Amino acid sequence: MDADPMLEVSGLWKEFGGKPALQDVSFTVHRGEIYGLLGHNGAGKSTTLGIILGMVMPGKGSVRIGGHDVSKDRSKALRKVGAIFESPAFYDYLSGWENLRQLMSYSGGFDEGAAREVVERVDLTPRIHSKVGTYSHGMRQRLALAQALLPEPEILLLDEPTDGLDPEGIRWFRDFILGLRKDRGMTVLFNSHLLAEVELMCDRVAILRQGKRIHEGSVANLADEDAVYQVDLEPWGTACGLLAARGGEVLAEGRISLPPGLDPAEFVSCLVSGGVKVRAFAPVRRSLEDLYMEISQAADR
Numbered sequence: 001m002d003a004d005p006m007l008e009v010s011g012l013w014k015e016f017g018g019k020p021a022l023q024d025v026s027f028t029v030h031r032g033e034i035y036g037l038l039g040h041n042g043a044g045k046s047t048t049l050g051i052i053l054g055m056v057m058p059g060k061g062s063v064r065i066g067g068h069d070v071s072k073d074r075s076k077a078l079r080k081v082g083a084i085f086e087s088p089a090f091y092d093y094l095s096g097w098e099n100l101r102q103l104m105s106y107s108g109g110f111d112e113g114a115a116r117e118v119v120e121r122v123d124l125t126p127r128i129h130s131k132v133g134t135y136s137h138g139m140r141q142r143l144a145l146a147q148a149l150l151p152e153p154e155i156l157l158l159d160e161p162t163d164g165l166d167p168e169g170i171r172w173f174r175d176f177i178l179g180l181r182k183d184r185g186m187t188v189l190f191n192s193h194l195l196a197e198v199e200l201m202c203d204r205v206a207i208l209r210q211g212k213r214i215h216e217g218s219v220a221n222l223a224d225e226d227a228v229y230q231v232d233l234e235p236w237g238t239a240c241g242l243l244a245a246r247g248g249e250v251l252a253e254g255r256i257s258l259p260p261g262l263d264p265a266e267f268v269s270c271l272v273s274g275g276v277k278v279r280a281f282a283p284v285r286r287s288l289e290d291l292y293m294e295i296s297q298a299a300d301r
């Protein structure tokens with residue numbers, strides 16, 4: 001992946017009425033990366049997005065998009081951005097098409113050809129001339145995506161984009177975002193509560209808790225951080241003895257963790273030479289939800 005930074009968030013602090021909402025939050029999203037911002041209600045996710053979009057002033061810190069500082073060079077920085085922030089406001093009595101025309105007229109004009117293409121891309125062509133008041137939540141969300149994509153952004157910022165969507169809508173959204181990255185190298189930053197979804201889509205995640213960034217990491221490396229294995233070994237007692245002797249740990253019946261640096265193949269041959277029958281020995285992939293719970297609980301201690 002290109003390690004060229006598209007979005008640089010540095011040392012953000014924000015207070016509301018004397019209460020800290022963000023405390024020294026920093027992260028970088030590289031071009032072509034899909035980055036998830038996770039956290040409980042009130043963790044500071046929307047405040048972070050609001051600051052990135054120049055809609056909320058930070059107490060301290062800076063945001064650069066494509067190398068341009070949002071507070072000093074706002075129009076250049078935001079020219080590269082498409083966003084769905086909070087509930088998109090559409091005129092219910094106008095059609096989807098008229099909404100796009102109206103909204104685009106506020107910012108740089110309406111290109112019919114480009115709009116037709118984007119509407120087709122978000123699967124709204126058959127209903128684009130119906131009134132938005134008759135749209136389902138999923139269709140409104142797709143119209144919001146069309147609006148966000150019309151200025152041909154290089155980065156999409158999405159606030160809880162799958163909130164309230166049904167499983168089919170969530171899947172559509174996931175395929176759409178992954179397709180945008182594949183076809184156009186789109187960079188995406190989004191907030192979400194849906195950890196399983198984030199895990200399927202994101203390259204990296206940051207976890208915010210009470211305004212602080214308490215974790216940042218790659219989703220692909222979740223499994224590597226802890227060497228946990230699901231095993232079927234007999235006799236179990238002998239296997240546990242050999243495991244303890246090598247510094248490993250029994251997590252539950254049939255579930256063990258190996259110490260850092262111990263090659264699982266080497267441990268399996270040690271088991272076999274110790275007279276243990278190895279019927280199964282498979283790495284367990286930790287889910288993002290497991291990681292989220294562990295990190296959040298550790299932060300509370």
Ligand SMILES: Nc1ncnc2c1ncn2[C@@H]1O[C@H](COP(=O)(O)OP(=O)(O)OP(=O)(O)O)[C@@H](O)[C@H]1O
Pocket residue numbers: 016017020021039040041042043044045046047048
């Ligand atoms: N305009 C505001 N005025 C006062 N307090 C605010 C304002 N906006 C946010 N806050 C407070 O700042 C903190 C962070 O809120 P924020 O909305 O950023 O969290 P969040 O992680 O997006 O939560 P959620 O998932 O519920 O949207 C919360 O304590 C919230 O009450």
